[in-house]
Amino acid sequence: MVEDMCFLYKDILVIKPPKKSPMLLRTAVFMFSMVSVIFIFYVCRKQIGTEVRTKFMDLNVIDNLTRSIVKQTHIPDILHYPEPLSFNRNECAPNPVMFFAILSNQRSGSGWFETLLNSHINVSSNGEIFSVRERRQNASSILQTLDRVYNLDWLSSASKNECSAAIGFKWMLNQGLMEHHNEIEEYFKRRSVSVIFLFRRNLLRRMVSMLANSYDRYAKLLNGTHKSHVHSAEEADILSKYKPVINSTSLLVDLKDMETKAEKALKYFNSSRHMILYYEDLMRNHTKLNDVQEFLGLPQMELTSRQVKIHKGPLSDHIQNWDDVNKTLTGTVYESFLEADY
Numbered sequence: 178m179v180e181d182m183c184f185l186y187k188d189i190l191v192i193k194p195p196k197k198s199p200m201l202l203r204t205a206v207f208m209f210s211m212v213s214v215i216f217i218f219y220v221c222r223k224q225i226g227t228e229v230r231t232k233f234m235d236l237n238v239i240d241n242l243t244r245s246i247v248k249q250t251h252i253p254d255i256l257h258y259p260e261p262l263s264f265n266r267n268e269c270a271p272n273p274v275m276f277f278a279i280l281s282n283q284r285s286g287s288g289w290f291e292t293l294l295n296s297h298i299n300v301s302s303n304g305e306i307f308s309v310r311e312r313r314q315n316a317s318s319i320l321q322t323l324d325r326v327y328n329l330d331w332l333s334s335a336s337k338n339e340c341s342a343a344i345g346f347k348w349m350l351n352q353g354l355m356e357h358h359n360e361i362e363e364y365f366k367r368r369s370v371s372v373i374f375l376f377r378r379n380l381l382r383r384m385v386s387m388l389a390n391s392y393d394r395y396a397k398l399l400n401g402t403h404k405s406h407v408h409s410a411e412e413a414d415i416l417s418k419y420k421p422v423i424n425s426t427s428l429l430v431d432l433k434d435m436e437t438k439a440e441k442a443l444k445y446f447n448s449s450r451h452m453i454l455y456y457e458d459l460m461r462n463h464t465k466l467n468d469v470q471e472f473l474g475l476p477q478m479e480l481t482s483r484q485v486k487i488h489k490g491p492l493s494d495h496i497q498n499w500d501d502v503n504k505t506l507t508g509t510v511y512e513s514f515l516e517a518d519y
């Protein structure tokens with residue numbers, strides 16, 4: 178019964194008032210939706226909570242809630258008309274621009290996700306601009322860099338220049354974002370920057386990818402060049418031949434650390450307009466990309482990427498000390514990481 182009600186309320190949530198309805202009605206629908214959100218949160222949380230075992234997986238619930246809230250944001254209020262110094266927007270000057278930032282961690286599919294976004298004719302996602310230390314030295318150098326990006330004056334290979342309808346970049350949590358979160362959150366709100374959180378559920382897979390990637394930095398398995406992302410099955414095969422050893426002594430603590438960081442980021446930026454994406458969901462279901470395009474106020478397009486996944490198949494094939502890792506995680510909240518795909 179309660180379960181039915183929860184689903185009923187979830188459905189009601191996505192009802193949008195007709196655009197031309199009287200103000201009073203729109204307000205009423207809006208108020209009702211807000212009450213519903215609170216209702217779901219308090220009544221359904223318990224019921225949903227039994228399905229999820231770790232706190233991190235609770236993000237799923239937040240995800241569903243924010244998706245409903247996102248739908249109520251009035252997009253025209255958060256669009257911009259930048260006037261870049263470095264070029265003229267010409268015939269696209271009357272087109273509005275959405276500002277966004279992808280907040281993610283290394284080896285969580287953000288490179289792949291960004292190539293997908295950049296395949297859209299109206300998206301310019303400028304890569305990891307804060308990987309350069311001077312740009313994240315202090316809050317003022319960060320904000321200056323942001324100003325340049327959102328003024329369309331950041332020129333990179335991804336720039337679509339005059340006809341960008343969404344402009345942004347990807348930002349790793351360990352690139353000054355957490356240290357200066359107060360100033361950045363204030364900036365995001367003041368300039369209506371929309372945040373896309375991109376996380377990976379299976380943190381053990383993320384760990385394998387990180388270890389293999391940092392190994393390749395020195396080993397340079399692909400004919401003497403280091404590659405973090407590949408475009409062919411052969412290259413993926415070569416890179417995945419290296420099997421890292423995972424420190425099983427610190428494994429549980431390390432996984433917990435990764436979770437805590439993601440939770441913190443969510444907390445810091447929870448009052449910005451945002452959506453939460455999971456790498457695994459994107460892999461399984463490409464239609465999720467339509468949600469992203471809707472979130473960014475873009476005309477819908479088929480998005481494509483040439484990148485190929487490096488570590489495929491069961492994790493036991495990719496970890497040298499699999500038995501240790503299996504033993505360490507069996508019976509813990511992380512046990513499912515041993516089995517899951519992607």
Ligand SMILES: *[C@@H]1O[C@H](CO)[C@@H](O)[C@H](O)[C@H]1NC(C)=O
Binds near residue numbers: 225237238241
């Ligand atoms: C969130 O919504 C998806 C469908 O969009 C559903 O499959 C999933 O079970 C929901 N998660 C929770 C925790 O309610």
Ligand SMILES: *[C@@H]1O[C@H](CO)[C@@H](O)[C@H](O)[C@H]1NC(C)=O
Binds near residue numbers: 312313317318
């Ligand atoms: C911030 O860092 C930049 C260089 O990255 C430096 O030029 C500037 O003086 C610094 N500002 C403050 C207030 O420390």
Ligand SMILES: *[C@@H]1O[C@H](CO)[C@@H](O)[C@H](O)[C@H]1NC(C)=O
Binds near residue numbers: 298342
């Ligand atoms: C997208 O880009 C195309 C080609 O550059 C342009 O004609 C169109 O107006 C742009 N659309 C938006 C919504 O900016």
Ligand SMILES: *[C@@H]1O[C@H](CO)[C@@H](O)[C@H](O)[C@H]1NC(C)=O
Binds near residue numbers: 400
């Ligand atoms: C490495 O070099 C050889 C010979 O030059 C070439 O055939 C092969 O395709 C290269 N492999 C990769 C992964 O680039």
Ligand SMILES: *[C@@H]1O[C@H](CO)[C@@H](O)[C@H](O)[C@H]1NC(C)=O
Binds near residue numbers: 425426427
């Ligand atoms: C594994 O982790 C433990 C605990 O953090 C540490 O003491 C040990 O040196 C690590 N072992 C290796 C090989 O890095």
Ligand SMILES: *[C@@H]1O[C@H](CO)[C@@H](O)[C@H](O)[C@H]1NC(C)=O
Binds near residue numbers: 448
């Ligand atoms: C956002 O995070 C703050 C703590 O930093 C918390 O007090 C607040 O309840 C959170 N809001 C939402 C909507 O989760």
Ligand SMILES: *[C@@H]1O[C@H](CO)[C@@H](O)[C@H](O)[C@H]1NC(C)=O
Binds near residue numbers: 462464467468
């Ligand atoms: C795929 O994602 C779309 C958009 O979020 C959703 O509507 C659909 O139900 C999903 N399909 C599956 C099989 O999960």
Ligand SMILES: *[C@@H]1O[C@H](CO)[C@@H](O)[C@H](O)[C@H]1NC(C)=O
Binds near residue numbers: 493503504515516
């Ligand atoms: C983990 O170890 C147990 C006991 O040895 C075994 O039954 C199980 O299949 C292993 N799990 C995986 C995913 O290899």
